Amino acid sequence: MATPVRGCRIPQRNTGGNCGQAVDEPSGSAAMTTTAALELIGLRTEFRIGGAWYPAVRDLSLRLERNETLALVGESGCGKSVTALSVMGLVQPPFGRVAAGSILLDGMELAGASEKALETIRGDRMAMIFQEPMTSLNPVMTVGDQVAESLMIHRGLSRGEALERARALFEEVKIPSPAARLREYPHQFSGGMRQRVMIAMALACEPAVLLADEPTTALDVTIQAQVLGLLADLRERHGMAVLFITHNLGVVAQIADRVAVMYAGEIVEQGPVDVIFADPRHPYTRALFAAIPRLDQAEQELSAIGGRVPPLDQMPEGCRFAPRCPLAQAGCELPQPLVALAATHAARCHVTTAAVMHA
Amino acid sequence: MLGFVLRRLLAAIPTLLAVLTLVFVIVRVVPGDPALVILGDQATPEATAAVRERLGLDRPLLVQYFDFLGSALQGDFGNSLVTNRPILSEVRAVLPHTVDLTLASMVIGVAIGVPVGIWAALNRNGVIDVMARLLSLIGLSFPVFVSGVFLLLAFGLHWRLFPVIGSADLNDPLDRLHKLVLPAMTLGLLMAAYITRVTRSAMLQSLGEDYMRTARAKGVPRRRVVWVHGLRNAALPIVTVVGLYVGILLGNSVLTEIVFNRPGLGKIIVGALNQRDYPMLQGLLVIYCFLIVIVNLITDLLYGVIDPRVKAA
Numbered sequence A: 001m002a003t004p005v006r007g008c009r010i011p012q013r014n015t016g017g018n019c020g021q022a023v024d025e026p027s028g029s030a031a032m033t034t035t036a037a038l039e040l041i042g043l044r045t046e047f048r049i050g051g052a053w054y055p056a057v058r059d060l061s062l063r064l065e066r067n068e069t070l071a072l073v074g075e076s077g078c079g080k081s082v083t084a085l086s087v088m089g090l091v092q093p094p095f096g097r098v099a100a101g102s103i104l105l106d107g108m109e110l111a112g113a114s115e116k117a118l119e120t121i122r123g124d125r126m127a128m129i130f131q132e133p134m135t136s137l138n139p140v141m142t143v144g145d146q147v148a149e150s151l152m153i154h155r156g157l158s159r160g161e162a163l164e165r166a167r168a169l170f171e172e173v174k175i176p177s178p179a180a181r182l183r184e185y186p187h188q189f190s191g192g193m194r195q196r197v198m199i200a201m202a203l204a205c206e207p208a209v210l211l212a213d214e215p216t217t218a219l220d221v222t223i224q225a226q227v228l229g230l231l232a233d234l235r236e237r238h239g240m241a242v243l244f245i246t247h248n249l250g251v252v253a254q255i256a257d258r259v260a261v262m263y264a265g266e267i268v269e270q271g272p273v274d275v276i277f278a279d280p281r282h283p284y285t286r287a288l289f290a291a292i293p294r295l296d297q298a299e300q301e302l303s304a305i306g307g308r309v310p311p312l313d314q315m316p317e318g319c320r321f322a323p324r325c326p327l328a329q330a331g332c333e334l335p336q337p338l339v340a341l342a343a344t345h346a347a348r349c350h351v352t353t354a355a356v357m358h359a
Numbered sequence B: 001m002l003g004f005v006l007r008r009l010l011a012a013i014p015t016l017l018a019v020l021t022l023v024f025v026i027v028r029v030v031p032g033d034p035a036l037v038i039l040g041d042q043a044t045p046e047a048t049a050a051v052r053e054r055l056g057l058d059r060p061l062l063v064q065y066f067d068f069l070g071s072a073l074q075g076d077f078g079n080s081l082v083t084n085r086p087i088l089s090e091v092r093a094v095l096p097h098t099v100d101l102t103l104a105s106m107v108i109g110v111a112i113g114v115p116v117g118i119w120a121a122l123n124r125n126g127v128i129d130v131m132a133r134l135l136s137l138i139g140l141s142f143p144v145f146v147s148g149v150f151l152l153l154a155f156g157l158h159w160r161l162f163p164v165i166g167s168a169d170l171n172d173p174l175d176r177l178h179k180l181v182l183p184a185m186t187l188g189l190l191m192a193a194y195i196t197r198v199t200r201s202a203m204l205q206s207l208g209e210d211y212m213r214t215a216r217a218k219g220v221p222r223r224r225v226v227w228v229h230g231l232r233n234a235a236l237p238i239v240t241v242v243g244l245y246v247g248i249l250l251g252n253s254v255l256t257e258i259v260f261n262r263p264g265l266g267k268i269i270v271g272a273l274n275q276r277d278y279p280m281l282q283g284l285l286v287i288y289c290f291l292i293v294i295v296n297l298i299t300d301l302l303y304g305v306i307d308p309r310v311k312a313a
Helices: A010-015 A029-033 A082-086 A116-120 A143-154 A159-172 A191-203 A220-237 A249-255 A273-278 A284-289 A352-357 B002-029 B033-037 B044-054 B062-073 B087-122 B128-140 B143-160 B171-209 B210-217 B222-252 B254-259 B265-274 B278-306 B308-312
Strands: A038-049 A050-065 A069-073 A094-103 A126-129 A211-212 A241-246 A258-263 A268-273
Touching: A038 A082, A050 A069, A050 A082, A050 A094, A050 A241, A050 A268, A069 A082, A069 A249, A082 A094, A082 A126, A082 A211, A082 A241, A082 B222, A094 B278, A126 A191, A143 A159, A143 A191, A159 A191, A159 B033, A191 A220, A211 B087, A220 A241, A220 A249, A249 A273, A258 A273, A268 A273, A268 A284, A268 B087, B002 B062, B002 B278, B033 B044, B087 B171, B087 B222, B087 B265, B128 B171, B143 B254, B171 B222, B171 B254, B210 B222, B222 B278, B254 B265, B265 B278, B278 B308
Parallel strands: A069 A241, A069 A258, A126 A211, A211 A241
Antiparallel strands: A038 A050, A038 A094, A258 A268
């Protein structure tokens, strides 16, 4: 096997014989024949600690279709943002590197692409929105120029044309009196308005893939709802594929079609939103749901997940959640494949998927 | 923009008034009678009284103060005790040389310091960075009377490219430029050493900011990310240091002026001190403060141009 075949890679090969069942991408055989908007295969992104490289994202595979929102969920430091930055080619030596795997944007390989090639793609065919609207905009450039910049670079527009287009984009993201606000600076905008500017910037060249890294986390709840609604509208209108990174399950329920739950650099469970919410299989996913405070149950104690994500250089063998898992037992120290529970649902836990494995 | 300029100009008025007052007070508080300084120890009381009357020192202090303010505002600081020529015209004669030297060394300092600082920041802890830091440390450690003499020996005596002594003819631009090169290099390299350090640290901070990542995520080419997005944000500390240094250079280039035998503001300040030319010192002090205020005003205006948040504040 010269090239990695989807659903049957090294960890699975080692366990042997379960290639038919253990799939990393449970989106069905029909979808596999078409080209996904974005497909990651066996992505491994490493960072240097001391002199050695440690994986922050390990063997991560996912498929993102056109006009679909996939939520990437997990606690801080689980590798969600690193995954998005890897796709954008913004994880760079000497600090980090994409060590293995494929990043396919509409079938085109981005892993190992030159910086020059990536520059022509970034902001044009894929775009990213960041978490901190307060610091993500350049404080000394007008917001209009910042939106116009990518149009001037990727579309070769003149500044005037690009600003005119930026005005239309401001209108689209519902910034009031867009023509006047183009000439203003980020410090004259509120947090929510800045995030709208970021969205306008990301949408400028009508990208096929939008990576949204916790775009609403820094906003207050009412503004958050507005921005989420706006993103959903825009996705619909432009037919974009959206990878939505969040740690907020409420947001997931609101915006996503499918969910991928990440823990310590791996996807531990993925499936359609309703399935994951109704029947979470991985103990970590269950713990995440249990940690949501409930208003309908009085006097309930908040349930937190004990312990913390192990540091990159002290990852356990086998299941990475085992040290914090209430269901940990013998066998957890072995490599855990992502096991298909249904056509579109998979989890990486031998305990909760055992029945399926042996069936 | 105009409002900003006016506000800053208004803010400069109290500073200048305070300086004028301070100078007036210092000259009166310092022990010793100016008339005796002028006439010497052996002066007769009649001669002393005559000089005091000529200088207006016999009038009440308050009258003297407003008189002093009034003439100072008109640019009249009296005559030098040594040459007996108006102080303002003495200053006017040397000011172009000082301005030449200051501006030229500023240009050299910025032209070398900013690119090297950026280069060093981009190669943090690499060979280029270490070299840049080492060279700027050496540059900072060399007093101008050493580096100036080195430059003189090398380019003036050994290769004979530039004149060794340089009181330039102000009406001949080529001669002016020719005699400016070595002294401007001497001060410019020192300034470049400063600016390299400031640029490097400002740029390092800027490189780590979120908006730099945003710019790269937009597909902005790396060179443009650094020179447009990065440098504009790093520009405030650089402009601050340049402004500060230009202010210092205006009066403190005396060592360079002596090494290269150039006329200049620094040189006449030291001359006035040595010869106890009090009116001259008093005038120079006020003029020097005025120049500093102007430089600071320009720096402030540049802040407003570079960073829109400054104007709002």
